[in-house]
Amino acid sequence: xxxxxxxxxxxxxxxxxxxxxxxxxxxxxxxxxxxxxxxxxxxxxxxxxxxxxxxxxxxxxxxxxxxxxxxxxxxxxxxxxxxxxxxx
Amino acid sequence: xxxxxxxxxxxxxxxxxxxxxxxxxxxxxxxxxxxxxxxxxxxxxxxxxxxxxxxxxxxxxxxxxxxxxxxxxxxxxxxxxxxxxxxxxxxxxxxxxxxxxxxxxxxxxxxxxxxxxxxxxxxxxxxxxxxxxxxxxxxxxxxxxxxxxxxxxxxxxxxxxxxxxxxxxxxxxxxxxxxxxxxxxxxxxxxxxxxxxxxxxxxxxxxxxxxxxxxxxxxxxxxxxxxxxxxxxxxxxxxxxxxxxxxxxxxxxxxxxxxxxxxxxxxxxxxxxxxxxxxxxxxxxxxxxxxxxxxxxxxxxxxxxxxxxxxxxxxxxxxxxxxxxxxxxxxxxxxxxxxxxxxxxxxxxxxxxxxxxxxxxxxxxxxxxxxxxxxxxxxxxxxxxxxxxxxxxxxxxxxxxxxxxxxxxxxxxxxxxxxxxxxxxxxxxxxxxxxxxxxxxxxxxxxxxxxxxxxxxxxxxxxxxxxxxxxxxxxxxxxxxxxxxxxxxxxxxxxxxxxxxxxxxxxxxxxxxxxxxxxxxxxxxxxxxxxxxxxxxxxxxxxxxxxxxxxxxxxxxxxxxxxxxxxxxxxxxxxxxxxxxxxxxxxxxxxxxxxxxxxxxxxxxxxxxxxxxxxxxxxxxxxxxxxxxxxxxxxxxxxxxxxxxxxxxxxxxxxxxxxxxxxxxxxxxxxxxxxxxxxxxxxxxxxxxxxxxxxxxxxxxxxxxxxxxxxxxxxxxxxxxxxxxxxxxxxxxxxxxxxxxxxxxxxxxxxxxxxxxxxxxxxxxxxxxxxxxxxxxxxxxxxxxxxxxxxxxxxxxxxxxxxxxxxxxxxxxxxxxxxxxxxxxxxxxxxxxxxxxxxxxxxxxxxxxxxxxxxxxxxxxxxxxxxxxxxxxxxxxxx
Numbered sequence: 001x002x003x004x005x006x007x008x009x010x011x012x013x014x015x016x017x018x019x020x021x022x023x024x025x026x027x028x029x030x031x032x033x034x035x036x037x038x039x040x041x042x043x044x045x046x047x048x049x050x051x052x053x054x055x056x057x058x059x060x061x062x063x064x065x066x067x068x069x070x071x072x073x074x075x076x077x078x079x080x081x082x083x084x085x086x087x088x
Numbered sequence: 089x090x091x092x093x094x095x096x097x098x099x100x101x102x103x104x105x106x107x108x109x110x111x112x113x114x115x116x117x118x119x120x121x122x123x124x125x126x127x128x129x130x131x132x133x134x135x136x137x138x139x140x141x142x143x144x145x146x147x148x149x150x151x152x153x154x155x156x157x158x159x160x161x162x163x164x165x166x167x168x169x170x171x172x173x174x175x176x177x178x179x180x181x182x183x184x185x186x187x188x189x190x191x192x193x194x195x196x197x198x199x200x201x202x203x204x205x206x207x208x209x210x211x212x213x214x215x216x217x218x219x220x221x222x223x224x225x226x227x228x229x230x231x232x233x234x235x236x237x238x239x240x241x242x243x244x245x246x247x248x249x250x251x252x253x254x255x256x257x258x259x260x261x262x263x264x265x266x267x268x269x270x271x272x273x274x275x276x277x278x279x280x281x282x283x284x285x286x287x288x289x290x291x292x293x294x295x296x297x298x299x300x301x302x303x304x305x306x307x308x309x310x311x312x313x314x315x316x317x318x319x320x321x322x323x324x325x326x327x328x329x330x331x332x333x334x335x336x337x338x339x340x341x342x343x344x345x346x347x348x349x350x351x352x353x354x355x356x357x358x359x360x361x362x363x364x365x366x367x368x369x370x371x372x373x374x375x376x377x378x379x380x381x382x383x384x385x386x387x388x389x390x391x392x393x394x395x396x397x398x399x400x401x402x403x404x405x406x407x408x409x410x411x412x413x414x415x416x417x418x419x420x421x422x423x424x425x426x427x428x429x430x431x432x433x434x435x436x437x438x439x440x441x442x443x444x445x446x447x448x449x450x451x452x453x454x455x456x457x458x459x460x461x462x463x464x465x466x467x468x469x470x471x472x473x474x475x476x477x478x479x480x481x482x483x484x485x486x487x488x489x490x491x492x493x494x495x496x497x498x499x500x501x502x503x504x505x506x507x508x509x510x511x512x513x514x515x516x517x518x519x520x521x522x523x524x525x526x527x528x529x530x531x532x533x534x535x536x537x538x539x540x541x542x543x544x545x546x547x548x549x550x551x552x553x554x555x556x557x558x559x560x561x562x563x564x565x566x567x568x569x570x571x572x573x574x575x576x577x578x579x580x581x582x583x584x585x586x587x588x589x590x591x592x593x594x595x596x597x598x599x600x601x602x603x604x605x606x607x608x609x610x611x612x613x614x615x616x617x618x619x620x621x622x623x624x625x626x627x628x629x630x631x632x633x634x635x636x637x638x639x640x641x642x643x644x645x646x647x648x649x650x651x652x653x654x655x656x657x658x659x660x661x662x663x664x665x666x667x668x669x670x671x672x673x674x675x676x677x678x679x680x681x682x683x684x685x686x687x688x689x690x691x692x693x694x695x696x697x698x699x700x701x702x703x704x705x706x707x708x709x710x711x712x713x714x715x716x717x718x719x720x721x722x723x724x725x726x727x728x729x730x731x732x733x734x735x736x737x738x739x740x741x742x743x744x745x746x747x748x749x750x751x752x753x754x755x756x757x758x759x760x761x762x763x764x765x766x767x768x769x770x771x772x773x774x775x776x777x778x779x780x781x782x783x784x785x786x787x788x789x790x791x792x793x794x795x796x797x798x799x800x801x802x803x804x805x806x807x808x809x810x811x812x813x814x815x816x817x818x819x820x821x822x823x824x825x826x827x828x829x830x831x832x833x834x835x836x837x838x839x840x841x842x843x844x845x846x847x848x849x850x851x852x853x854x855x856x857x858x859x860x861x862x863x864x865x866x867x868x869x870x871x872x873x874x875x876x877x878x879x880x881x882x883x884x885x886x887x888x889x890x891x892x893x894x895x896x897x898x899x900x901x902x903x904x905x906x907x908x909x910x911x912x913x914x915x916x917x918x919x920x921x922x923x924x925x926x927x928x929x930x931x932x933x934x935x936x937x938x939x940x941x942x943x944x945x946x947x948x949x950x951x952x953x954x955x956x957x958x959x960x961x962x963x964x965x966x967x
Contacts, residue, residue, distance in 0.1 A: 006808045007784045008801060009793075010727045011752055012661040014778035015760070016735035020769040034736045041685065042692055043734045049769070 019049050021057040027078045028062035037061045052076050053084040109150065116146040117155075124160055127215050128167040137218060144222040145229075153223065157244070160219050164212055165251050172212075173255050176205045180267055194271050199334075202341040209252060209344070216248055217241075253346020265350055268342075272358035275335050276394065280362060282331070283390045332394060336401035343402070355398075359391045360447055366390075367451045375463050375470035380479055383452065387444050395440050446483065453480035457490050461497040467518035471525070478526045487527065491535045498536070503543040509553045513635075516540050517557075517576065520631050533634075541638045545941075548893075551639055551648045558635075559649065559671045576631075632678050640939070646683050649675065651739045651895075653687055658731065658741075661780045661795070663698035665691055689737040697732045700763065704730075708762045723751045728759055731779070732772065740895060744777040746798060747823035749805040785841065794839075799824065799832050804841065812856040893945075900938065900946040906930060907947075908955075908965065916962040919944055 019033045026049075029037050036047035037059035050060045056078045058066075067074040067083060074083040123140035147156050179201035220240045227240070342351040366386055370379045456463065456477040463470045463477075481487055501507075502515055516537070523533045544550045558576050636642050653668065669691055676684045708725055735741065748756070760772040781801040785792045794800075802822045806813060813821070819829040833855060836842040845854045903926060910925055911917060917925075923940045930936035938946075947963060950956045957964040 006805055007786065008723070008727060008752070008805075009782045009784050010661070010729065011755070011781050011798075011801070012729045012731070012779045013756060013759075013774060013776070013798070014658055014731045014733065015772040015774045016733045016738075016741075017763075017767070017770050017772055018735075020764075020771045032736050034734060042689060043736070044696065044770075045767075051769075 017044070019057070021049060021051075022055075023057060026059045026062055027056065028058050028066060031059070033057065033059070051086040052081075053086050054079050054081045055086070112146060113150050113152070116143045116150075117152075119143040120147060120156065121159070124163050127218070128163055128212070140218065141222040141225070144219065145226045148223065148226045156219070156223070160216075161244075161247060161251060164216065164248065165255060168208070168212060168252060169255050169259075172205050172208045172252075173259050175208075176201050176256070177259060177261055177264075179204075180261060180264060194267060195274060198267065198271050198338065202338060202345075205345065206341050213245075213248070216244060220244055249344075249346065256345055256347075265354060268347075268351065268354035269358055271338070272335075272355040273361060275331065276355075276358050276362050276391070279331055279394055280366070280390050283393075332397035333401065335394075336398050339398060340402060359395075359444070363387070363391060363444060363448055364451050367448055368455065371452055371455050373459070373462075375459075375466055375473035378472035378476050380452065380476045383448050384445070387441070387448060391444055392437065392441055396437055399436050449480040449483040450486075453477060453484055453486065454489075456480070457493050460490065460494050461501055464515065464518045464522050467522050471522075474522050474525050481526060487532050490526075491532050494536055495539055498539060503539060509544070509547050509549050510557070512540065512544060512547075513550075513553055513557055516544070516638075517631065517635070520634055537634060544638045545640075551644055552652070554635055554639065555645060555649045555652055558632075558675075559652070642679050642683065646675075646679060646687075647739075650687050650690070653690060654739050654741075657690060657694055658733075658778050659780060660694070660731070661729070661782070663694055663701075663731075665694050686737045689734055693733045693737075694731065697730065700732060700767070701729055703766060704759060704762045707766070708758060723755055725755060725758065728752075728755045730759060730772075732763075740898070741775060741778070743775060744799075744828065745823050746776040746802055747821065748776050748798060748802050792841075796835070797832075799828075800835050803829070803833055804836060807842070807855075807857045812854060815853040815855065818855065896938075896942055897946065897949065899934075900942070902934065903930065903936065903946075904950070907950075911956070911963060911965045916959075916964045918962055919947070922947070922963065 017034075021033050023033065025032050026037065031037060033049055034043060036043040039061055040047035040059075048060050049057045050063055051057050052063070054076050056076050058077075063077075063083075066077060075081060076083045119139060120143035123143060127137075127140060144156055147153070179197050223240045339351055339355070342348075367379075367383055370382055370386070456473060460477075463473050467474075477490075481490065502512055519536060519540070520533060523536060524530065527533060636645060639645055656668070657665070672684060672687055672691060675687075681688075705725055705728075747753075756774050756776070760774065764771045777797075777799060779798050781796055781798055783794045783796060783801055783804065785794070785804070799822070803818065806818060806821055815826055815829055815833070818833075819826040822829070824832075830853065833842065833844075837844050837855075840858060842855045843858050845856065846852070906926060906929070907922060910922065920940065923943050926936045926938075926943070947956060948958070951958050951963075954966050957966045
């Protein structure tokens with residue numbers, strides 16, 4: 001065998017990232033989770049998702065806007081349960 | 089005067105005549121006739137003069153002056169016809185129609201003939217003068233003092249002049265004007281040669297001066313040179329003058345024979361011919377130098393000087409009565425004027441100058457217009473020629489000629505199937521740039537650009553070429569490596585900055601002063617301007633705008649750019665995107681930030697990837713150590729880099745399944761896991777068919793390096809454990825369809841790494857690793873042990889992103905149902921009706937937003953799939 005060894009000196013791979021969420025789109029702004037909320041320009045770290053205790057996910061900016069606009073206790077826009085940030 | 093006119097009619101006077109008187113009259117008349125004959129025919133014999141005078145006076149006494157005059161004139165005419173005209177024309181008989189005429193010969197013959205006939209004429213004039221004197225003295229005798237002494241001469245000489253020219257004109261041979269032409273042409277050429285010799289010598293002297301610049305005696309040399317020049321010029325001048333004087337003499341002789349207009353025509357046409365030849369000679373096919381100045385100089389130096397000398401000479405000879413005094417030297421009258429145009433030129437000369445310059449401008453313009461296509465091909469180098477043309481056109485105003493001729497050249501030479509879209513686009517840009525110089529308002533550009541734009545719209549790859557041209561350093565023109573040239577975009581930007589620096593484009597400047605300046609600079613649109621288009625948007629020729637105008641909208645352009653950008657970014661093995669960022673910034677300036685938003689995110693992904701990649705690899709030590717325990721097949725994490733994209737903002741990406749070698753798979757999953765830990769709750773989805781791999785193939789005697797797509801790497805890695813594979817098994821092992829494998833494996837067979845043979849089953853191909861690669865292998869690797877082939881993505885047109893057409897097809901398939909439904913209901917529909925109906929009814933998600941061209945290409949796709957039929961512009965359902 002003339003062949004001794006095949007080696008890759010580097011491997012440049014391509015991947016796409018996605019939010020590990022059940023839904024495709026944000027229930028508030030109807031934009032894709034993998035995109036960003038209407039106020040942001042750059043997706044990803046700059047426009048993160050947040051989960052409520054009800055396991056519904058929204059763009060952080062979207063749900064904050066929602067929560068802040070509510071006078072009393074805010075509810076999840078999807079299931080009307082009381083809104084609690086997950087893990088808090 | 090009244091005497092003879094009344095007596096001529098009074099027949100009654102005959103009765104009063106006595107026999108003696110009759111006798112006297114008869115004798116005098118006979119004597120007069122004889123004397124006349126002797127005078128006119130006897131060459132130079134004036135001895136009969138006294139008898140002649142006596143006879144004339146005696147005839148006049150009897151009131152027969154008119155008879156005397158008429159007879160004498162008739163005798164003159166006959167003699168002139170016989171002695172003058174006949175002989176004169178005989179000189180030229182030899183040069184019949186169309187025969188070749190020697191230049192020297194013509195000159196000689198013409199001079200000789202003219203001399204002869206002038207002598208004859210002078211002699212006849214002398215005779216006529218005798219008659220005039222005789223009549224004069226008679227009149228003075230009978231009416232002392234109150235008679236106008238000059239009347240006879242004033243009456244007779246013009247008559248004689250008329251007689252001469254009518255005799256000559258009546259017998260004019262048809263080729264005489266041509267002979268004159270020849271003559272003047274020859275003389276002018278001679279003059280031109282002398283002059284150009286002089287100019288060249290001037291140049292030589294200046295060269296010498298330049299050579300001696302280093303010498304200490306520079307100043308003194310300069311002085312010396314000037315002296316030389318002056319002497320020289322005077323020498324030349326006298327020589328010229330001799331020539332001009334000769335010509336002047338010929339012209340004057342011709343004039344005196346009544347050939348004034350014919351002569352003028354002859355030398356004018358000779359001058360124009362010479363000028364034309366000169367312009368052609370100077371201009372030629374060289375577009376790198378401006379020739380207008382040298383043409384003007386030449387006009388000053390040769391034809392104008394000639395004309396000046398001639399006019400001065402003729403002017404002198406006309407204003408003087410006698411011939412001899414007319415020979416006053418023109419040099420004497422204006423000793424210091426070398427260039428006649430400078431010293432208060434006469435009106436005639438100014439007129440000539442304008443005529444000549446106009447003619448030169450027109451000739452040059454025609455010449456340049458005819459070659460405009462070539463000139464524009466050479467554009468930046470040929471700008472002097474463009475500058476010349478601009479000046480010519482300003483003078484002649486024949487822009488429409490340019491437009492017509494250029495458009496037909498374009499149609500004939502550029503807008504053909506043989507020309508590549510790139511070439512057409514480059515020519516288009518050059519045209520814009522070149523015509524912008526000639527016509528800053530862009531009016532003619534609109535007319536010229538229209539056919540190019542129309543044609544380009546019909547080409548499929550136009551958008552692609554435009555984007556490449558805009559963004560690529562090499563202008564998309566060649567694959568020559570390197571970032572040598574600036575992209576068109578950068579050039580445009582630079583232009584724009586320059587323009588801003590000049591401050592020409594501040595349309596919205598509210599400054600009153602500036603507004604006033606703008607108002608003062610206002611110029612009406614050229615008459616050819618299309619009134620439908622406002623003059624406002626014509627103020628600045630916007631190259632990018634004109635390019636985008638080809639496509640119709642910037643969105644398509646941006647979209648195409650995005651696809652190309654994606655392609656480029658996905659194939660990058662490092663994270664170096666400086667040039668892309670720069671291009672994007674430039675595009676943002678032109679197309680606005682919002683339309684470039686997605687592209688910006690793409691670039692941002694690359695920047696983020698770099699950071700994340702470092703982060704992931706720095707914190708992943710344990711898994712790689714664990715990998716080491718798995719055996720020596722495991723790979724270090726160092727070799728893996730990843731580009732992580734926000735797929736929503738990228739153009740659709742071609743996904744193909746691929747099974748990568750196990751160690752790599754392990755790396756990928758470790759990497760993804762670490763990413764998930766860092767960026768929770770985000771996760772990675774590998775697109776294993778994308779990216780680039782650098783391989784080192786170690787053979788017994790040498791090492792070969794390749795940079796390849798992952799699928800190629802996956803293929804060749806399989807051969808590490810097993811030296812030969814059937815295509816079916818191999819396809820299964822790397823998880824791709826068999827046809828894809830067969831296509832992709834060609835890469836390795838063409839490199840001579842794998843050999844292909846037919847397996848047991850004829851449908852099966854057997855691939856075997858080539859043992860001991862010979863030097864004759866196609867990659868020519870004999871020269872060194874290692875070699876690197878950059879072969880990413882561009883192989884066989886494989887693309888990692890879906891092309892714009894594919895995207896379009898995908899988007900359009902939604903409407904296929906609608907179209908089929910429509911056609912079922914209506915039977916047949918025209919393109920625009922389908923388009924309008926879709927626009928009307930497909931307003932829901934996704935709304936129909938395609939152009940009619942896009943629809944047409946989609947429909948033609950359906951036709952080729954035999955779902956539809958197209959007859960006479962109507963679409964039918966295929967049955």
